[in-house]
Amino acid sequence: MPExxxxxxxxxxxxxxxxxxxxxxxxxxxxxxxxxxxxGDDTEEGFSRLRRGAIAYGVAELYQAMPRDxxxxxxxxxxxxDHRPARVDKAGSIFGPKPEKLWVPLDDDGRPFxxxxxxxxxxxxxAFVEFALHGxxxxxxxxxxxxxxxxxGEGYICSYCGKLCPRxxxxxxxxxxxxxxxxxxxxGQDDGGPAPQTGPLEVGGHxxxxxxx
Numbered sequence: 001m002p003e004x005x006x007x008x009x010x011x012x013x014x015x016x017x018x019x020x021x022x023x024x025x026x027x028x029x030x031x032x033x034x035x036x037x038x039x040g041d042d043t044e045e046g047f048s049r050l051r052r053g054a055i056a057y058g059v060a061e062l063y064q065a066m067p068r069d070x071x072x073x074x075x076x077x078x079x080x081x082d083h084r085p086a087r088v089d090k091a092g093s094i095f096g097p098k099p100e101k102l103w104v105p106l107d108d109d110g111r112p113f114x115x116x117x118x119x120x121x122x123x124x125x126x127a128f129v130e131f132a133l134h135g136x137x138x139x140x141x142x143x144x145x146x147x148x149x150x151x152x153g154e155g156y157i158c159s160y161c162g163k164l165c166p167r168x169x170x171x172x173x174x175x176x177x178x179x180x181x182x183x184x185x186x187x188g189q190d191d192g193g194p195a196p197q198t199g200p201l202e203v204g205g206h207x208x209x210x211x212x213x
Contacts, residue, residue: 005114007105011055012095012118013037013077017065021045025060025095026079027104027116033061034077038068046071056162058121082106086142088131094118104142112142126153126164 011033013026021039033055037047047063048071055061083103088095095102107113117130128151131144156168158175165171 005107007107007113007116009116009118012060013063014060015039015047015063015065017045017047019045019065021047022065024101024103026077026083027102027118028055028061028077029105030077031055034075036071036076037063037079038071038076039079046076054161054163057126057157057164058119059162079103082110084112084140084142086144087137088144088146090146094120094129104144115147116144120150122152122157124157124159126155126157127151128153 007027007029009027009029010031011028013028013033015021015024015026015037017023024039026037033049035049037049039045039047046066046068048066050062050064083105086102086104088102104113104116112133114133115130117128119126119128121127129149130147130151132147134143134145137143155164155166156171157164158168158172160172160175163171
């Protein structure tokens with residue numbers, strides 16, 4: 001199957017509101033969660049992400065409704081012509097309590113993906129489920145069906161921030177865990193310089209075996 005027919009979802013966005021847009025789930029293609037989401041054109045309801053930082057693998061990203069004039073241009077995911085409403089079977093709690101209010105992105109040619117991969121909560125190893133396109137239902141609604149059981153992918157899920165990384169190190173070391181060679185560096189920071197030296201501290205004029213911090 002051509003690679004372009006597989007939608008590799010990075011997260012599920014959940015919109016929180018008392019309006020008709022509330023309870024909507026959106027499959028995200030981007031590697032980073034957008035600060036703002038707008039349903040429809042620029043006159044429709046806007047939503048703001050409730051937290052900052054990298055996507056936590058398998059954890060839904062929550063968005064709260066807010067006035068449109070408070071959204072900053074250039075940081076918005078517009079859900080309109082490049083998305084289609086969809087239904088899935090055996091959704092469980094993956095897409096929230098109302099899986100019929102689900103929007104999925106289309107490929108670069110504006111066509112539905114033949115399959116979509118959705119991350120689910122897991123520890124250390126990234127788990128996911130896949131849905132296969134089964135056709136179109138009423139109107140423009142795409143019908144997807146669960147294909148097989150949960151599977152594991154490649155990589156490591158950081159136990160500190162939830163980010164999916166190619167390998168455990170040096171990412172977790174960057175959180176400042178004692179004993180790591182990169183301790184003290186902010187997670188995700190990559191300034192290209194040498195890692196901080198570690199070892200016994202110099203105390204009272206007596207040098208330890210390691211470098212002075």
